[in-house]
Amino acid sequence: MFRNIGAGKRDLSFRQDRPWEGKMTPFKLFSNVYYVGTYQACCYLIDTGDGLIMIDPGYKNTAYLVVNSVRDLGFNFKDIKYIICTHWHYDHSEATAAFKDLSGATTMIGENDFERAKEYFTADKVIKDGDALTLGNTTIKFMETPGHTKGTISFFFDVKEDGKTYRAGSFGGAGANKLGKNTQEFEGARVAYRNSIARLRKEKVDLFIGNHSWNNGTYEKSIKLLETGENTFLDSTLWQKFLDFCEGRLDNLEKAEAQQG
Numbered sequence: 001m002f003r004n005i006g007a008g009k010r011d012l013s014f015r016q017d018r019p020w021e022g023k024m025t026p027f028k029l030f031s032n033v034y035y036v037g038t039y040q041a042c043c044y045l046i047d048t049g050d051g052l053i054m055i056d057p058g059y060k061n062t063a064y065l066v067v068n069s070v071r072d073l074g075f076n077f078k079d080i081k082y083i084i085c086t087h088w089h090y091d092h093s094e095a096t097a098a099f100k101d102l103s104g105a106t107t108m109i110g111e112n113d114f115e116r117a118k119e120y121f122t123a124d125k126v127i128k129d130g131d132a133l134t135l136g137n138t139t140i141k142f143m144e145t146p147g148h149t150k151g152t153i154s155f156f157f158d159v160k161e162d163g164k165t166y167r168a169g170s171f172g173g174a175g176a177n178k179l180g181k182n183t184q185e186f187e188g189a190r191v192a193y194r195n196s197i198a199r200l201r202k203e204k205v206d207l208f209i210g211n212h213s214w215n216n217g218t219y220e221k222s223i224k225l226l227e228t229g230e231n232t233f234l235d236s237t238l239w240q241k242f243l244d245f246c247e248g249r250l251d252n253l254e255k256a257e258a259q260q261g
């Protein structure tokens with residue numbers, strides 16, 4: 001029986017000198033999707049039946065926690081065939097080089113984040129808007145959703161459970177922290193972010209996969225799942241609600257700026 005570690009409210013900020021504070025109990029999220037990330041940085045494994053796909057390795061300092069989590073769930077790093085980074089920031093991609101060494105996987109990132117990501121790793125393949133990746137029973141559809149970074153990649157794929165098919169999806173970079181006047185990574189980041197949200201809204205998502213724990217209460221939902229068996233990740237209303245929240249944050253940012261004159 002898995003028990004989650006450190007139940008209760010946790011600190012979202014990551015401390016490089018105390019990486020163990022990010023420890024989370026790994027768990028089967030739904031169907032063939034597994035959580036092996038930390039409290040501050042989400043990392044997933046998709047078991048395709050013909051190898052694993054890893055999404056967002058996370059920080060270098062928490063790599064050992066992810067390695068332990070992968071092993072605790074009974075998986076082997078050598079079975080990871082692809083490592084996909086949703087965007088170049090270090091909380092998503094810093095451990096990629098180490099995990100490539102352990103697995104021999106093909107690493108991938110959005111084409112417009114490729115250069116920036118070289119700070120941490122050089123991707124084997126770039127992802128373009130509309131690309132798809134098939135491995136085993138899973139086909140992941142990618143959408144370039146710039147705003148948070150220039151090359152942020154969101155993704156969607158079908159999962160099956162009890163004969164039913166559900167659509168899983170994730171916004172690969174939702175943070176408004178890169179939409180400020182002085183924090184934007186490229187010109188037109190806000191317009192791009194709004195356009196990205198408009199495109200994401202057209203996707204139907206039954207299983208909303210967080211890019212950070214705050215996106216969907218990953219941690220709180222994991223406790224519920226581990227302790228009661230109730231799966232609150234599967235909820236087709238969460239996706240649109242989250243996109244409303246993201247757009248609202250940008251609205252508020254612009255309102256606050258307008259008031260300041």
Ligand SMILES: [Zn+2]
Pocket residue numbers: 087089148173175
């Ligand atoms: Zn980021």
